Amino acid sequence: MKPPRAALVCVGSELLAGQVNTHQAWLSVRLARAGFEVVGEESVVDDVARIAAAMRRALAAADAVIVCGGLGPTFDDVTREAAARALKRGLSFKPELWKTILARFARYRLPVPEENKRQALVVGGAEVLDNPNGSAPGQRLRARGRSLVLLPGPPGEMYPMFEAVLPRLARAHARGVHIAAVSVRLSGVPESVADERLAPVRARWPGARFTILAGSAEVSFHATAAAASAAAARAARARLRRDILGAVGEFAHAEGDATLESALGARLKARRLTLAVAESCTGGLIGGRITSVPGSSRYFLGGVISYADSVKTRRLGVPKKLLAAHGAVSRECAAAMARGARRAIGADVGLAVTGVAGPDGGTKEKPVGLVYIAVSGPGPREKVKRLEYNGSRESVRARAATSALRLAFDAAGR
Amino acid sequence: MKPPRAALVCVGSELLAGQVNTHQAWLSVRLARAGFEVVGEESVVDDVARIAAAMRRALAAADAVIVCGGLGPTFDDVTREAAARALKRGLSFKPELWKTILARFARYRLPVPEENKRQALVVGGAEVLDNPNGSAPGQRLRARGRSLVLLPGPPGEMYPMFEAVLPRLARAHARGVHIAAVSVRLSGVPESVADERLAPVRARWPGARFTILAGSAEVSFHATAAAASAAAARAARARLRRDILGAVGEFAHAEGDATLESALGARLKARRLTLAVAESCTGGLIGGRITSVPGSSRYFLGGVISYADSVKTRRLGVPKKLLAAHGAVSRECAAAMARGARRAIGADVGLAVTGVAGPDGGTKEKPVGLVYIAVSGPGPREKVKRLEYNGSRESVRARAATSALRLAFDAAGR
Numbered sequence: 001m002k003p004p005r006a007a008l009v010c011v012g013s014e015l016l017a018g019q020v021n022t023h024q025a026w027l028s029v030r031l032a033r034a035g036f037e038v039v040g041e042e043s044v045v046d047d048v049a050r051i052a053a054a055m056r057r058a059l060a061a062a063d064a065v066i067v068c069g070g071l072g073p074t075f076d077d078v079t080r081e082a083a084a085r086a087l088k089r090g091l092s093f094k095p096e097l098w099k100t101i102l103a104r105f106a107r108y109r110l111p112v113p114e115e116n117k118r119q120a121l122v123v124g125g126a127e128v129l130d131n132p133n134g135s136a137p138g139q140r141l142r143a144r145g146r147s148l149v150l151l152p153g154p155p156g157e158m159y160p161m162f163e164a165v166l167p168r169l170a171r172a173h174a175r176g177v178h179i180a181a182v183s184v185r186l187s188g189v190p191e192s193v194a195d196e197r198l199a200p201v202r203a204r205w206p207g208a209r210f211t212i213l214a215g216s217a218e219v220s221f222h223a224t225a226a227a228a229s230a231a232a233a234r235a236a237r238a239r240l241r242r243d244i245l246g247a248v249g250e251f252a253h254a255e256g257d258a259t260l261e262s263a264l265g266a267r268l269k270a271r272r273l274t275l276a277v278a279e280s281c282t283g284g285l286i287g288g289r290i291t292s293v294p295g296s297s298r299y300f301l302g303g304v305i306s307y308a309d310s311v312k313t314r315r316l317g318v319p320k321k322l323l324a325a326h327g328a329v330s331r332e333c334a335a336a337m338a339r340g341a342r343r344a345i346g347a348d349v350g351l352a353v354t355g356v357a358g359p360d361g362g363t364k365e366k367p368v369g370l371v372y373i374a375v376s377g378p379g380p381r382e383k384v385k386r387l388e389y390n391g392s393r394e395s396v397r398a399r400a401a402t403s404a405l406r407l408a409f410d411a412a413g414r
Numbered sequence: 415m416k417p418p419r420a421a422l423v424c425v426g427s428e429l430l431a432g433q434v435n436t437h438q439a440w441l442s443v444r445l446a447r448a449g450f451e452v453v454g455e456e457s458v459v460d461d462v463a464r465i466a467a468a469m470r471r472a473l474a475a476a477d478a479v480i481v482c483g484g485l486g487p488t489f490d491d492v493t494r495e496a497a498a499r500a501l502k503r504g505l506s507f508k509p510e511l512w513k514t515i516l517a518r519f520a521r522y523r524l525p526v527p528e529e530n531k532r533q534a535l536v537v538g539g540a541e542v543l544d545n546p547n548g549s550a551p552g553q554r555l556r557a558r559g560r561s562l563v564l565l566p567g568p569p570g571e572m573y574p575m576f577e578a579v580l581p582r583l584a585r586a587h588a589r590g591v592h593i594a595a596v597s598v599r600l601s602g603v604p605e606s607v608a609d610e611r612l613a614p615v616r617a618r619w620p621g622a623r624f625t626i627l628a629g630s631a632e633v634s635f636h637a638t639a640a641a642a643s644a645a646a647a648r649a650a651r652a653r654l655r656r657d658i659l660g661a662v663g664e665f666a667h668a669e670g671d672a673t674l675e676s677a678l679g680a681r682l683k684a685r686r687l688t689l690a691v692a693e694s695c696t697g698g699l700i701g702g703r704i705t706s707v708p709g710s711s712r713y714f715l716g717g718v719i720s721y722a723d724s725v726k727t728r729r730l731g732v733p734k735k736l737l738a739a740h741g742a743v744s745r746e747c748a749a750a751m752a753r754g755a756r757r758a759i760g761a762d763v764g765l766a767v768t769g770v771a772g773p774d775g776g777t778k779e780k781p782v783g784l785v786y787i788a789v790s791g792p793g794p795r796e797k798v799k800r801l802e803y804n805g806s807r808e809s810v811r812a813r814a815a816t817s818a819l820r821l822a823f824d825a826a827g828r
Contacts, residue, residue, distance in 0.1 A: 016452040017625040018443040018636070021435055024457065029432040038430040040464065043438060043455040050454065057471075156806070211431040222432070277719065279698065283705025284691075287698025287719040294773055294807055296697075302725035304718055305691065305701040311716040311759055315729075345725055359708055392570070393708055 003209070003226065004173035006036035007062035009054045011069035011079050012153060015043040022155070023068050027162065032211065034170045035179035035224060036064065046070060051082035055148060059086070063146050063173040066162070069153030071136040073116040079150055080121050080139070087143050089124035093117070097128060101135050123150075129165060133157045140165060147172060177226045178233035182241045186219040186251040187260050187406040194219045197247045204243060216398035217406075218260060221248070253409055260405045261289045261296075267412040268299035268349075273378055275408065276345035277303030278316055278337035280328065280354040281371065285401040301345045306337065316340030327366065329354050331384050334372035342376050349377040351408045353400050357393045369396050373404040375411040383407065417623070417640065418587035420450035421476035423468045425483035425493050426567060429457040436569070437482050441576065446625065448584045449593035449638060450478065460484060465496035473500070473560050477587040480576070483567030485550040487530040493564055494535050494553070501557050503538035507531070511542060515549050537564075543579060547571045554579060561586060591640045592647035596655045600633040600665040601674050601820040608633045611661045618657060630812035631820075632674060635662070667823055674819045675703045681826040682713035682763075687792055689822065690759035691717030692730055692751035694742065694768040695785065699815040715759050720751065730754030741780065743768050745798050748786035756790050763791040765822045767814050771807045783810050787818040789825040797821065 008027055015021050021043060028038045039061055042054045051070065058065040070079030084091045098120035105112045119136050122128060129138030129149075134157040141148040147169055151158045170179070186194055191214035198221065202210055208225035223240055227233035245252060254263040268275055277286050283305055290300050304315045309328055312318040318336040326332040334354050342350030355371030362368035369389040376382050387403055389396045422441055429435050435457060442452045453475055456468045465484065472479040484493030498505045512534035519526045533550050536542060543552030543563075548571040555562040561583055565572045584593070600608055605628040612635065616624055622639035637654055641647035659666060668677040682689055691700050697719055704714050718729045723742055726732040732750040740746040748768050756764030769785030776782035783803040790796050801817055803810045 014625075014627060015438065016442050016455060017446060018439050018627050018634070020439040024429065025432050025434040028430050032431060039459060040468075041430060041457040045453060054454075211428070213428060213432050220432070277698075279701070281705075282702065283710075283714070284693065284698030284701025284703075284717070284719065287693070287721075288696070288702045289698075291695075291697025291721060291771075292808065292811070297721060297775075300697070300721050302719040302721040302729075303698070304729075305698065305716040307701075307705060307711060307714050307716040308759075314760075315716075315718075315758065344729065345722075346728070357705075361711075394706065397706070 003035055003037045003177070004064065005039045005062040006031045006064045006066065007039055007058035008041040009051070009058050009065060009067040010041065010043045011046065011051055011067060012043075013045040013076070016045055023153075023158065026155075026159070027066055027068075029222070030162070030166060031066075032209070032222060032224060033179070033181040033183065034166050035174050035177060035181075035226060036170075037209070046076040046078060048078045048082045048085060051079060052085040055082060055086035059143065059146055059148060064169045065146070065148045067148065067150050068158055071119065071138070071150060071152045073113060073119050073135070075115075077118070080118070080123060083139070083141060083148060083150055084123045087123065087141060087148070091121045091123055094120050094122050094128070097122065097137060100137075104135055129161055131157050131161055133160065138165070176228065178228065178230050180225045180227055180233045180237035180240055182223045182237060182244055183256055184221045184244055184248065184252050185254045185258065185260070186221065186248055187217060187253050187402055187409075189219060189248070189251040191219050194221065194248055194251065198244065201243045201247050205240065208240065216395065217402035219251075253406065259293075260402060260409065262293045264290070264405055264409045264412065265293045265296055265299060267409060271378075271412060273349055273412055274299055274301050274347040275349045275351065276301050276341040276347035278341035278350065278352040279303065279305050280307060280312070280337070281357040282353045282397050282401045282404070283307055285397060286351065286353065286404055289401060289405065301347050303341055303345060312337060312340075316344060329356055329366050329370060329372065331372055331386065334374035335376070335382060335384050338374040338376035338382070347377075349375065349408060349411060351375050351404055353404045355387075355396070355400055357396045357400075359393055371396065371400040371403070373400065373407050375407045377411070381411065383411065417449055417451045417591070418478065419453045419476040420445045420478045420480065421453055421472035422455040423465070423472050423479060423481040424455065424457045425460065425465055425481060426457075427459040427490070430459055437572065440569075440573070441480055441482075443636070444576070444580060445480075446623070446636060446638060447593070447595040447597065448580050449588050449591055449595075449640060450584075451623070460490040460492060462492045462496045462499060465493060466500040469496060469500035469562060473557065473562060476560070478561045478583045479563065481562065481564050482572055485533065485552070485564060485566045487527065487533050487549070489529075491532070494532070494537060497553070497555060497562060497564055498537045501537065501555060501562070505535045505537055508534050508536050508542070511536065511551060514551075518549055543575055545571055545575055547574065552579070590642065592642065592644050594639045594641055594647045594651035594654055596637045596651060596658055597670055598635045598658055598662065598666050599668045599672065599674070600635065600662055601631060601667050601816055601823075603633060603662070603665040605633050608635065608662055608665065612658070615657045615661050619654065622654065630809065631816035667820065673707075674816060674823065676707045678704070678819055678823045678826065679707045679710055679713060681823060685792075685826060687762040687826055688713055688715050689763045689765065690715050690755040690761035692755035692764065692766040693717065693719050694721060694726070694751070695771040696767045696811050696815045696818070697721055699811055700765065700767065700818055703815060703819065715761050717755055717759060726751060726754075730758060743770055743780050743784060743786065745786055745800065748788035749790070749796060749798050752788040752790035752796070761791075763789065763822060763825060765789050765818055767818045769801075769810070769814055771810045771814075773807055785810065785814040785817070787814065787821050789821045791825070795825065797825065
């Protein structure tokens with residue numbers, strides 16, 4: 001079965017002036033999981049002719065085209081006009097849509113700028129897509145069996161609108177194809193090792209599609225297989241999942257979209273454990289990631305950023321003698337920091353990181369990229385790990401943080 | 415004078431499978447600063463025909479086309495083949511290039527995989543671009559007065575190679591146009607206010623191009639103007655810079671690429687001040703950003719992540735009575751945390767944040783998005799600020815961190 005194809009058009013001059021395009025990655029993962037093959041993406045400046053040309057190219061290459069951005073009320077929002085031109089259709093003003101927009105403004109007691117009327121313009125034949133979080137409605141157009149979907153640019157508006165329309169796009173273009181999708185997130189394993197372990201799974205599933213993506217010491221693995229019925233897809237999913245977890249299950253910290261920090265949080269919550277951190281070379285990155293999870297105050301108490309040695313001795317109780325004998329970047333110091341964090345903060349588990357992030361400060365014995373991570377607790381348990389990373393300061397720090405989170409995840413699961 | 419146009423082609427199936435494309439933003443800013451108008455970007459999967467088609471489209475639209483990725487040694491690295499096809503030229507094996515690649519592997523005492531020979535294939539008429547940080551050389555091709563530049567995908571390799579070739583692209587395509595470029599980074603000001611203040615500058619410079627980009631409570635403003643000689647460009651740059659700083663100078667923390675955290679670091683270093691943090695709702699984000707700067711150990715000592723109230727009282731000495739009377743999210747608590755961090759860590763300046771990041775935990779008096787930031791020192795000085803943000807947990811936290819860094823920047827400059 002050939003999978004339906006999707007293409008992306010990202011509209012906005014800011015995307016060609018320094019703003020990072022995050023829609024592309026976000027949409028690609030979700031389209032793939034719904035069974036689409038994403039064949040390309042174009043970013044275009046706010047120009048009717050250029051946007052229309054990009055839409056025509058995308059419609060020639062794909063069954064479903066997702067266009068993001070350019071649906072606002074101002075003069076440079078011209079995606080509606082571009083879609084009308086690309087499909088050679090007219091634009092018409094919809095009074096009932098304008099009423100909805102007015103009602104929305106009234107709810108927030110905001111004055112309605114006259115230019116917002118442009119948001120009630122609809123391309124001929126379009127189905128209007130509701131936008132619960134903003135004033136710009138979306139539009140879905142059909143042309144010669146293909147779909148052109150217009151969505152607003154702000155993620156808070158675009159994400160839920162896309163999630164709402166995706167199942168219908170899949171039904172329209174996958175035509176009887178049911179998708180078995182498995183996403184597994186791994187940590188504590190290099191991409192190459194994960195890849196090797198998964199090779200037999202790939203061989204066993206010749207018709208499936210696989211993607212392996214490496215982040216900062218995290219690897220995510222996505223697999224999709226097509227089936228002829230919903231029941232067959234469910235069965236295939238169970239088998240595919242079993243095969244994948246059989247190969248790399250020991251490294252998996254989550255399935256689906258869950259992050260390592262939320263998986264750690266779920267474990268701590270389930271076991272009613274509290275956590276404290278002691279961060280040297282990561283300087284707060286670990287605490288920052290742990291507290292990115294809503295509700296993390298239920299298990300995370302806080303910690304000490306012990307960047308200077310004086311903070312390690314005074315605030316974490318690392319003995320001066322220990323520092324003199326082994327140095328701040330050592331197995332011994334990491335363990336003492338983890339114990340110190342636990343004691344100073346009054347937590348069940350203490351997690352510590354110390355290392356040489358670079359670019360300077362490396363020596364022959366302790367090169368840039370050398371990192372020790374340690375966990376103390378729950379109970380009398382303790383574990384220290386030595387890691388060596390290549391790469392930039394940023395990459396060393398990010399990978400050290402991930403490895404530490406993984407160490408805590410393992411400790412909380414024992 | 416019409417600016418030369420540039421277009422980007424980003425090669426790699428991973429870009430259409432969930433990997434975030436950061437090259438697009440990085441390249442766009444630098445091309446604009448060199449005087450190019452960036453008219454579009456395409457991301458394409460690893461497929462010769464699709465890459466070649468994207469190259470042809472880009473060459474039709476722009477004077478200079480930058481292609482990133484697909485120059486590795488493996489079977490799916492087909493950018494060389496695609497360029498040969500797009501320009502209807504041959505590929506030839508260059509023994510001298512192969513020798514350079516072999517020498518590189520020898521330096522690292524690595525065995526040379528046979529498939530690496532593909533990296534010594536060069537498109538007819540190409541100038542080889544040296545890659546000091548990897549085995550994949552780049553190539554620059556000329557066709558009908560236009561440039562097609564092939565660069566490897568890894569940022570550590572691509573960035574310096576692009577910086578090396580950019581001045582030559584500007585000379586080739588800007589033909590006697592000299593560019594005056596000014597980049598200013600602002601914080602502590604909403605984008606709309608910065609935009610309004612800069613409107614008269616835009617009006618005064620009708621021929622210049624302006625871009626305003628908003629990040630997490632940071633705004634960056636880029637301006638370029640074309641001049642007919644190097645001397646005229648220097649003079650225009652001085653005038654443009656004076657106009658821009660006249661309009662928004664009080665909000666500027668840096669020019670060029672410097673971040674707020676590195677600008678803060680430079681001030682602290684110059685005044686020989688040390689810094690400590692106390693983070694509640696940001697959970698470590700501020701420490702993480704401060705320590706992202708190489709050499710930050712010269713002025714950053716560390717801090718306390720006081721997520722739980724018990725940590726605020728026990729580790730920062732915030733009086734229990736104060737917490738009972740005003741709550742953890744209060745002007746009083748923020749000030750006490752800043753003083754506490756300074757004292758506990760032994761620093762000249764203490765910086766604190768406390769707030770309601772959401773999505774839960776808000777009340778009528780203290781809604782989600784309410785944040786207090788405080789700085790204590792140097793000397794007897796103290797300042798507390800109340801902020802109210804809309805948006806997601808992530809956005810509230812990121813903006814709180816930026817505003818706190820800006821507060822410390824101002825304190826260190828007085």
